[in-house]
Amino acid sequence: MKSMLKKGQAFLFMSVIGVVIFLPLLLLGVWSVTARWPWPNLLPTSWTARGWLQLQLEGRELTHVLGGNLILSIGVSVVALVIAVMTAKVYVTQSKHKQRLIRLLVILPLLVPATVFGMGIHPLFIRLQLANTLVGVGIGHLLYSLPYAQLLVMNAYAGEIPRLEEQAMLLGASPLTVLWSITLPLLAPVLLVGFIMGYIVSFSQYFLTQLLGGGVIQTLATRIFPYLQANDRTIASVYSLIFLALTLVIFWIADYAAKRMTNPSYRKGQL
Numbered sequence: 001m002k003s004m005l006k007k008g009q010a011f012l013f014m015s016v017i018g019v020v021i022f023l024p025l026l027l028l029g030v031w032s033v034t035a036r037w038p039w040p041n042l043l044p045t046s047w048t049a050r051g052w053l054q055l056q057l058e059g060r061e062l063t064h065v066l067g068g069n070l071i072l073s074i075g076v077s078v079v080a081l082v083i084a085v086m087t088a089k090v091y092v093t094q095s096k097h098k099q100r101l102i103r104l105l106v107i108l109p110l111l112v113p114a115t116v117f118g119m120g121i122h123p124l125f126i127r128l129q130l131a132n133t134l135v136g137v138g139i140g141h142l143l144y145s146l147p148y149a150q151l152l153v154m155n156a157y158a159g160e161i162p163r164l165e166e167q168a169m170l171l172g173a174s175p176l177t178v179l180w181s182i183t184l185p186l187l188a189p190v191l192l193v194g195f196i197m198g199y200i201v202s203f204s205q206y207f208l209t210q211l212l213g214g215g216v217i218q219t220l221a222t223r224i225f226p227y228l229q230a231n232d233r234t235i236a237s238v239y240s241l242i243f244l245a246l247t248l249v250i251f252w253i254a255d256y257a258a259k260r261m262t263n264p265s266y267r268k269g270q271l
Helices: 002-031 050-057 059-091 096-111 114-127 134-157 161-170 175-203 207-213 220-229 233-261 264-270
Strands: 034-036
Touching (some): 002 233, 034 233, 050 059, 050 233, 059 096, 059 175, 059 233, 096 134, 114 134, 134 161, 134 175, 175 233, 207 220
């Protein structure tokens, strides 16, 4: 009886999770082919392929935008992780007082609204000739992606990893071997989460991209927003589905890389 009750609870829980995850996706799919869906009708009253035809018309331009957006977001995530690992190595060597100060400095970007930050830094970027450039937009995205990666890596690194690194170096391992064989494999799950968080923050960033990029740097978010402003849910839903598909692909690639990093046979072949 208890086992049946547990199975029923598990089934109910998974059903609720399934509805929460897949119902919004289903609605996006329906909206992507909907021409008119007035309230309070349960189903659309007319259908259209306008959104997907628009996507086909913008194929070459959209491919260029997506390519640049992926390079920007992946680059921001990778740089954020590199800085996060270096920060973690410094963090564990400091006193408790300095560790608190470092954590405060790390979370400061999260305490400043993007609007305030963007309006304040934009004049500086103009003087430095970083406004309306991919580098300038990347720096803006990086400052908002860093805290997530740094907090995750610092918390994970502060455990047994420094002692394992020290033992390996005492046994004659080079710093590069220690990094590749101990640090990265042990941090791989956290690095995966940090990478995805940084990617999503950068990939979905609209205001900073629009302000610092000046309309010259186009991303998927800047392409979606005008359709949302115009209440054109058909095309906005098509772009949203592309956003989700690309994010899932990037997540799968990052997850595969993390599993490879934690595979002892793979690491042995790379040394």
